[in-house]
Amino acid sequence: QSALTQPPSASGSPGQSVTIYCTGTSSDIGGYNYVSWYQHHPGKAPKLIIYEVSKRPSGVPDRFSGSKSGNTASLTVSGLQAEDEADYHCSSFASSNVRVFGGGTKLTVL
Amino acid sequence: QLQLQESGPGLVKPSETLSLTCTVSGYSIKTDYYWGWIRQPPREGLEWIGSIFHSGTAYYNPSLKSRVTISVDTSKNQFSLNLRSVTAADTAVYYCAASPGGTYFRFDNWGQGTLVTVSS
Numbered sequence: 001q002s003a004l005t006q007p008p009s010a011s012g013s014p015g016q017s018v019t020i021y022c023t024g025t026s027s028d029i030g031g032y033n034y035v036s037w038y039q040h041h042p043g044k045a046p047k048l049i050i051y052e053v054s055k056r057p058s059g060v061p062d063r064f065s066g067s068k069s070g071n072t073a074s075l076t077v078s079g080l081q082a083e084d085e086a087d088y089h090c091s092s093f094a095s096s097n098v099r100v101f102g103g104g105t106k107l108t109v110l
Numbered sequence: 111q112l113q114l115q116e117s118g119p120g121l122v123k124p125s126e127t128l129s130l131t132c133t134v135s136g137y138s139i140k141t142d143y144y145w146g147w148i149r150q151p152p153r154e155g156l157e158w159i160g161s162i163f164h165s166g167t168a169y170y171n172p173s174l175k176s177r178v179t180i181s182v183d184t185s186k187n188q189f190s191l192n193l194r195s196v197t198a199a200d201t202a203v204y205y206c207a208a209s210p211g212g213t214y215f216r217f218d219n220w221g222q223g224t225l226v227t228v229s230s
């Protein structure tokens with residue numbers, strides 16, 4: 001059982017927006033602004049797309065955005081494209097120098 | 111460009127030790143990075159195993175700490191994972207990854223991953 005809770009699946013049509021939520025506790029998401037999101041296409045290496053809650057690494061489209069409220073972080077993908085179909089994993093730094101992950105959300109572009 | 115590549119046996123027997131090595135290329139392991147291991151069991155999410163600095167300072171997932179050792183070999187630009195007393199629950203794709211210092215184990219670079227199956 002993962003430390004952070006994500007819905008197992010999400011979906012949207014091309015051009016639409018979809019938001020994926022990630023729920024933790026005050027010991028991880030709620031206590032630190034070190035939330036990351038990773039995009040993971042099957043058989044490939046995960047790719048960092050959001051860090052420190054809302055920052056995007058160079059090269060990541062601004063269609064991807066992140067935010068946090070209390071113990072819940074969220075990832076919004078706007079203007080859905082076919083290549084956005086992938087698994088998305090949230091992660092947070094946690095107390096005692098630990099990194100925790102969510103169970104992953106499979107995003108389907110309809 | 112920093113690249114990572116996992117290597118090691120794809121099959122390990124129950125109760126034995128799982129050993130993997132990650133070779134870092136394009137970058138010295140003796141820099142301000144933490145070098146980590148993450149795994150993904152079939153049909154499950156990612157799980158952080160632990161991370162190490164080139165000085166040898168290591169941090170581990172409390173749920174695995176009693177069975178895990180991560181070490182670094184600066185002469186070979188490699189770091190390694192040893193997971194003792196494995197069971198079928200340790201079957202997973204194992205990734206090595208790099209975290210810039212000060213990012214609290216944010217993983218900017220990942221290896222392709224290697225599947226390790228625990229079975230007799």
